[in-house]
Amino acid sequence: MGKLSYVNLALQLIFVANLVAAVITVFKEKREIAATWAWLLVLVLLPIIGFILYLFVGKKLPRNQIYDIRTQQQMGIDQLVKLQKEQWNEKELLPADEMSDTAREMVHLFLETDSAILTKHNHVEIIIDGQEKFRRLFADVKNAKDHIHVEYYTFYNDKIGNEFLHLLEEKARQGVKVRVIYDSFGSRGTTKRFFERLEKLGGEAESFFGGHHSFSNFRLNYRDHRKLVIIDGQIGYIGGFNVGDQYLGRSPKFGYWRDTHLRVVGNVAEAMQSRFFMDWNATVPQRRVDYQENYFPLIHRQGNTSIQIVSSGPDNEVQKIKLGYIKMINNATEYVLIQTPYLIPDDSLLEALSLAAFSGVKVKIMIPAKPDHAFVYRATQYYAKALLENNVEIYRYNNGFLHSKTLVVDGKIASVGSANMDYRSFKLNFEVNAFLYDQELSTQLRTIFENDMLHSTKLTIADFNAQSYWLKFKQYFSRLLSPIL
Known part of the structure; x- marks a missing residue:
């Protein structure tokens, strides 16, 4: 057998071995058919490189991590969800003169699938400019009296990131309880050291899932893409803006940044607070936060908007x-x-x-x-x-x-x-x-x-x-x- 024949045989064996490994790797985890075939294509067409990509991107969440997230209790919300389901069945939650049939069906959908309470009488402002978003946010943070809860996919160590951090540090120094969740991948370049002074002043900051779900764990999927701020359990921010200079149009690559965010005041803050605490308790179980009245204050009518806060993620099969x-x-x-x-x-x-x-x-x-x-x-x-x-x-x-x-x-x-x-x-x-x-x-x-x-x-x-x-x-x-x- 000639040298070329040995080379051809070796290549054939490598191809077969790669194909078998690809099939075993992809099919051993339950996933949608489209995703299964997409990964099979990557692993077959890109030997070795494809498997490296799979290590970083393709692996699913371990069952025990999903279970930990699923078991986080919605603080102060469970009984309200039960009551609203009963009211919906009795047609007391949404009288016909208040909402359309479509809205009623939507409310029931989210009550059943996400235990998302319907909050009424909220005041909402739409913000579409980064300069305006941070101007309003900073003003509300400066006026905080009890607590500030922050959750962002991106919290960059840049000009606006440092301005926000220094403001949070000042509030922590004043005795306001500050908690921050950031995503380690979305906040590339921001490390635990960035928040050292905040923590010395009594604040807390953790990357989503802490060290258990970081870049070093070979997983780039399943990121915390949420953007939430809750101030004194009364004011909330939710939408598309993260924390970084590019979101104020300071990046030559992107130019003006067009986004949409909401500033909300009212009972909807209770639902946002619950979401934040579920994420906090899953991320930092050793410093779990339990129900306290100051986190869920009684709020009188602020406006006319009814809102549901709905979450989704790999912790639940229902999208x-x-x-x-x-x-x-x-x-x-x-x-x-x-x-x-x-x-x-x-x-x-x-x-x-x-x-x-x-x-x-x-x-x-x-x-x-x-x-x-x-x-x-x-x-x-x-x-x-x-x-x-x-x-x-x-x-x-x-x-x-x-x-x-x-x-x-x-x-x-x-x-x-x-x-x-x-x-x-x-x-x-x-x-x-x-x-x-x-x-x-x-x-x-x-x-x-x-x-x-x-x-x-x-x-x-x-x-x-x-x-x-x-x-x-x-x-x-x-x-x-x-x-x-």
């Missing part, structure tokens, strides 16, 4: 935020307006959007004009074209980077939060959204969308057909990997 999106889209009769930086819908969401558009509902989706993640953006372009072919209108926002995550239906119901319109937000990341049952706020969000259209280009099939073959190939290839992006 609650996605179900809410689909319910809203399926019940739309006039229009659906969506802003998302990443448009990678699964089959169920793709069908819902297409069905609505084919049924005469005006479906409009706005995406960025520039990428922050190359593969994700190419997949977004692929699905934008696919939806365009199904009567959906696609707009490309040109005035900087669009990071807003909003959904508005018929001027009646809206959602604002951290969840993007993609697999990662629905299955892999820990997310939180506010679902708003308020015509005035929904109309405001519609107006904001229409103003953004003035800075956008309405895409056509001709725009996609004019793209180079290489760009089209990257879009098709990225689409194949979309379940794991």
Whole structure:
């Protein structure tokens, strides 16, 4: 047997061994079929490299970690959930003259799937500019008297990050209880040392899951993508803005940063507080926080908005935020307006959007004009074209980077939060959204969308057909990997 024959035999054996290892690796963990085939493609086409990627991105959460998250009790919420379910059955929670049938169904959906209480009489302000968001947030933090709870995917060690940290340090020095949860991967460059002075002054800061779920644990998925601030159990912030200079338009790469955030005052802070404590107790079980009245103060009527705070993540097989999106889209009769930086819908969401558009509902989706993640953006372009072919209108926002995550239906119901319109937000990341049952706020969000259209280009099939073959190939290839992006 010649030398070339030995080489060919060796290559064949390596290929077979890699294929067998790939099949065993992918199929030993329960996952969706699309994700299974996507990982199989990566492992087969990229020997060795594919397995390294799988170590960092593909491994699922250990069962014991999921169990720890699931068993966190919703502080002060459990009995209220039970009462609201009884009231809903008796039609006392939502009288017919207060809410539409669609809203009633949405409320029941989230009560059943997420134990998300309906909070009424809240005051809500929509913030779409980073400078305004931090101006309002800093003012509220300065006025804090009892506690400040902060949870961000990104908390950068940059100018605005240090300004925020120094403000938190000053409040801790004054005796206000400060707790911070940050995601170690989303906050690249920010280490435990960054928060040393805060902790010396009595504050606490922990990366999500602490050392058990860090970069060193070979897992880049299952990140804490939530953005929450709760002040004195009365004021809350929720939406798309993180903490970093780029969110104030200071990054030359992105330019102006267009996002959507909510400042809320009222009983909704109780639901946000509960979410924060579940995440805190899962992250720092040795410093678990139990129910205290000062964390859940009695709040009198602040406004007219009814809200549910809905969470989703890999701790539960039910994709609650996605179900809410689909319910809203399926019940739309006039229009659906969506802003998302990443448009990678699964089959169920793709069908819902297409069905609505084919049924005469005006479906409009706005995406960025520039990428922050190359593969994700190419997949977004692929699905934008696919939806365009199904009567959906696609707009490309040109005035900087669009990071807003909003959904508005018929001027009646809206959602604002951290969840993007993609697999990662629905299955892999820990997310939180506010679902708003308020015509005035929904109309405001519609107006904001229409103003953004003035800075956008309405895409056509001709725009996609004019793209180079290489760009089209990257879009098709990225689409194949979309379940794991």
